[in-house]
Amino acid sequence: MSLLEVNHVHKRYDHGAAVLKDVSFTMERGQCLGLAGESGCGKSTLARCLLLIEPIDAGSIRFEGIPLHNKNERRLKPYRKHIQAVLQNPAAALNPKLKIKDSLLDPYLQFGREAELKHFQYTNEKDFVAQLLGAVELPSSLADRYPHELSGGQKQRVTIARAISIEPAVIILDEPTSSLDVLSQAAVLGLLDRLRKQLGTSYLFISHDLSAVYAMSQQVMVMREGTIVDRFAKEQLFAEERHPYTKELISMFE
Numbered sequence: 001m002s003l004l005e006v007n008h009v010h011k012r013y014d015h016g017a018a019v020l021k022d023v024s025f026t027m028e029r030g031q032c033l034g035l036a037g038e039s040g041c042g043k044s045t046l047a048r049c050l051l052l053i054e055p056i057d058a059g060s061i062r063f064e065g066i067p068l069h070n071k072n073e074r075r076l077k078p079y080r081k082h083i084q085a086v087l088q089n090p091a092a093a094l095n096p097k098l099k100i101k102d103s104l105l106d107p108y109l110q111f112g113r114e115a116e117l118k119h120f121q122y123t124n125e126k127d128f129v130a131q132l133l134g135a136v137e138l139p140s141s142l143a144d145r146y147p148h149e150l151s152g153g154q155k156q157r158v159t160i161a162r163a164i165s166i167e168p169a170v171i172i173l174d175e176p177t178s179s180l181d182v183l184s185q186a187a188v189l190g191l192l193d194r195l196r197k198q199l200g201t202s203y204l205f206i207s208h209d210l211s212a213v214y215a216m217s218q219q220v221m222v223m224r225e226g227t228i229v230d231r232f233a234k235e236q237l238f239a240e241e242r243h244p245y246t247k248e249l250i251s252m253f254e
């Protein structure tokens with residue numbers, strides 16, 4: 001059984017045109033599945049549907065075979081801990097009024113007891129926060145700072161630490177490095193890759209940049225105007241049977 005199974009999902013915003021059109025795919029355990037496509041094609045909408053923030057209009061989303069789509073909040077709560085997110089703008093993702101340690105503890109306080117941690121151990125707040133900061137290669141001295149006292153790269157590492165804190169099965173990474181400079185981008189991508197291997201987490205890695213998706217993923221999907229037009233193993237990127245749109249995206253980074 002696949003970890004996450006998306007079947008024939010359709011989505012439109014009120015009175016607007018269809019944004020997701022018959023989207024189907026599966027995600028396997030421990031893998032990074034990439035999703036590339038140009039701005040506005042519906043990638044973030046798909047991310048929000050998978051994070052159960054946006055309802056879908058038709059189709060299904062299953063986690064370990066259990067349907068999640070359009071369940072009420074009470075019935076969804078047990079599944080929210082399995083699917084976490086790291087989004088484009090870390091400044092917006094962190095509450096400016098909370099110290100880093102309090103942002104880091106938030107998911108554990110919400111879901112920790114049910115999370116059955118294997119890699120991190122919770123003995124007390126201070127030690128747990130230090131373990132999380134260590135995992136993303138930040139000093140524990142940052143725990144008492146506020147977000148505005150951190151660089152963009154450090155903030156994004158904090159949002160990654162927060163996402164992994166309850167060891168979710170899936171992390172949706174929606175353009176996680178696009179607000180960072182080139183050096184920080186490479187460092188954060190390297191960190192994400194190491195953490196996936198260490199923790200066995202599955203990633204959906206979303207980017208407009210096919211070369212970043214290629215670098216991170218074992219399987220790649222290409223989206224165009226709300227439809228997945230191509231899916232292939234990374235090694236098949238340059239194969240003749242690639243969709244013409246994939247070839248167009250490849251030509252942009254060659």
Ligand SMILES: Nc1ncnc2c1ncn2[C@@H]1O[C@H](COP(=O)(O)OP(=O)(O)OP(=O)(O)O)[C@@H](O)[C@H]1O
Nearest residue numbers: 013014016019038039040041042043044045046208
């Ligand atoms: N909350 C919303 N209400 C109405 N329309 C929306 C909403 N969010 C997104 N859209 C529209 O849905 C379409 C897809 O947007 P989406 O953000 O999913 O694309 P994207 O591929 O993630 O783009 P980008 O890479 O620029 O973030 C766009 O036409 C956008 O204007």
